[in-house]
Amino acid sequence: MIDHFARALTQWPLFMTGLLNTIWLCASTAVVSLILAMFLAIPLMSHSLAVRTVARLFVDSVRSVPFLLLAFMAYYCLPAVGVKLSSWTAALITLLVYNTAYFAEILRGAWSHLPPQQEEGGRAFGFTGVRLLLYIIGPQLFIAAGPVLGNQLIQVIKDSAFLMVITIPELTFKANQIQSILFVPFETFIIAGCLYWMLCNSVEWLVRRLELVAQTRRAR
Amino acid sequence: MVDWGMIANLAGGAVTTLWISGISIAVGIPLGLALALTRVFRLPLLSQAVTAYVSIVRATPVVTLALFVFFGVPAMGFTLSPIVAAFITLTINTSAFHAEIWRASIVDFPQGQSEAASAFGMTRLQAFRLIVLPQAWRASLPPMVNEMTFLIKSSPAIAVIGVVDLTRTASRIAAYTYDPLPPYISAAFIYAVVVFSLVRTQRVIERMIVRRYGVL
Numbered sequence: 552m553i554d555h556f557a558r559a560l561t562q563w564p565l566f567m568t569g570l571l572n573t574i575w576l577c578a579s580t581a582v583v584s585l586i587l588a589m590f591l592a593i594p595l596m597s598h599s600l601a602v603r604t605v606a607r608l609f610v611d612s613v614r615s616v617p618f619l620l621l622a623f624m625a626y627y628c629l630p631a632v633g634v635k636l637s638s639w640t641a642a643l644i645t646l647l648v649y650n651t652a653y654f655a656e657i658l659r660g661a662w663s664h665l666p667p668q669q670e671e672g673g674r675a676f677g678f679t680g681v682r683l684l685l686y687i688i689g690p691q692l693f694i695a696a697g698p699v700l701g702n703q704l705i706q707v708i709k710d711s712a713f714l715m716v717i718t719i720p721e722l723t724f725k726a727n728q729i730q731s732i733l734f735v736p737f738e739t740f741i742i743a744g745c746l747y748w749m750l751c752n753s754v755e756w757l758v759r760r761l762e763l764v765a766q767t768r769r770a771r
Numbered sequence: 772m773v774d775w776g777m778i779a780n781l782a783g784g785a786v787t788t789l790w791i792s793g794i795s796i797a798v799g800i801p802l803g804l805a806l807a808l809t810r811v812f813r814l815p816l817l818s819q820a821v822t823a824y825v826s827i828v829r830a831t832p833v834v835t836l837a838l839f840v841f842f843g844v845p846a847m848g849f850t851l852s853p854i855v856a857a858f859i860t861l862t863i864n865t866s867a868f869h870a871e872i873w874r875a876s877i878v879d880f881p882q883g884q885s886e887a888a889s890a891f892g893m894t895r896l897q898a899f900r901l902i903v904l905p906q907a908w909r910a911s912l913p914p915m916v917n918e919m920t921f922l923i924k925s926s927p928a929i930a931v932i933g934v935v936d937l938t939r940t941a942s943r944i945a946a947y948t949y950d951p952l953p954p955y956i957s958a959a960f961i962y963a964v965v966v967f968s969l970v971r972t973q974r975v976i977e978r979m980i981v982r983r984y985g986v987l
Contacts, residue, residue: 612959612963615924615962615963615966615967616924616959616962616963617923617924617925617926617927617938617962618924618925618927619927619928619930619931619938620927620938620941620955620958620959620962621959623938623941623942623945623951623955624951624955624956624959627942627945627951627955628951628952628955628956631950631951631952632952705830708832709830709831709832709833709925710832711832712832712833712834712835713832713834713927713928713931715834715931716834716931722835723832723834723835723838726835726838727838730838730842734846735846736838736839736842736843736846737839737842737843737844737846737847739843740835740836740838740839740842740843741839741843743835743839744827744830744831744835744836744839745827747830747831747832747835748826748827748830748831750830751829751830752830
């Protein structure tokens with residue numbers, strides 16, 4: 552067993568390529584999705600029933616579909632209607648659409664608990680539109696929703712493993728490649744599991760650090 | 772122009788998804804309770820092992836776990852059919868999450884009642900069986916239904932190891948007809964219906980608990 556681990560670890564460059572691909576896919580998804588989600592949260596909080604219903608329909612239908620199915624839809628259905636995509640583009644679109652819906656719902660939850668005086672006070676000080684969102688509401692939402700957003704980010708990492716099916720060379724894809732070369736599947740996937748474990752725990756640690764920073768800043 | 776043959780195929784795939792997930796949940800909930808208890812009662816060695824197990828399984832993607840079970844276990848000398856591997860995968864995954872749900876509801880249980888139970892001369896096990904469990908399961912119920920929706924949404928991982936579930940049925944039809952839109956959109960609709968009914972069930976259960984016991 553030990554020599555099997557050693558054998559699997561001889562392929563560490565492949566593990567690292569996979570891990571790095573997973574990291575940058577998830578990191579860019581987190582950044583872009585959070586920005587998009589902020590703008591999607593506005594119609595979710597709209598006073599107009601029609602706007603709210605349309606936004607809700609989008610968010611709820613995306614959230615009730617498995618990630619892999621959405622990836623298949625982006626990868627196979629979009630070309631069928633004339634949009635030619637590489638597997639990387641399809642993967643990124645899937646990640647962005649899926650997680651924008653989740654993040655938007657999380658931000659909406661935080662927003663609905665935000666005292667309305669915050670927005671009123673902001674307006675009284677002359678903040679409107681994007682500036683109101685950027686300086687008054689946004690930062691409070693991200694702080695309030697921090698831990699939940701962190702959990703969703705961990706979910707992004709785990710969902711990204713599905714992308715191996717559309718041939719994205721992320722960690723699980725690479726692990727599968729290694730086990731098919733070396734025939735040591737047991738050890739290879741344990742190593743992959745441990746890498747995912749480290750990644751998820753680093754995210755958790757990072758979120759907790761950010762929360763601490765936010766708390767001390769607020770206390771001042 | 773509804774293609775009834777396609778709908779029937781997809782329904783078959785949906786049934787496979789549902790029964791494999793269903794059995795995994797039915798096994799995963801009591802298994803999760805057993806795992807949680809080793810930590811609640813602080814059983815030496817076992818509780819540390821369970822902590823590590825829960826932590827690693829919860830951080831591992833279901834696809835990775837599925838490949839691990841499907842390729843890794845036969846390498847240890849057991850033969851596995853895809854269906855059995857799928858069932859083991861989902862059970863391992865969901866049991867870890869259920870262990871955390873059980874543990875949270877037991878740890879959050881009001882200390883006073885446990886103390887009262889021991890004042891009445893109950894052993895820890897009696898107190899757990901007669902006092903804690905009959906009340907703690909109520910707090911576990913809503914997050915458990917929530918976990919079921921998560922399991923359904925990660926169940927396409929079993930399609931990767933060759934189980935003909937709803938997702939694989941859809942991609943088979945797409946490959947066969949060269950027309951990916953109808954099967955994938957129908958499959959998405961079926962998943963949405965399943966998830967939506969689970970969410971509904973969760974709301975109904977919450978309301979029933981509140982009506983019957985006053986609190987969740």
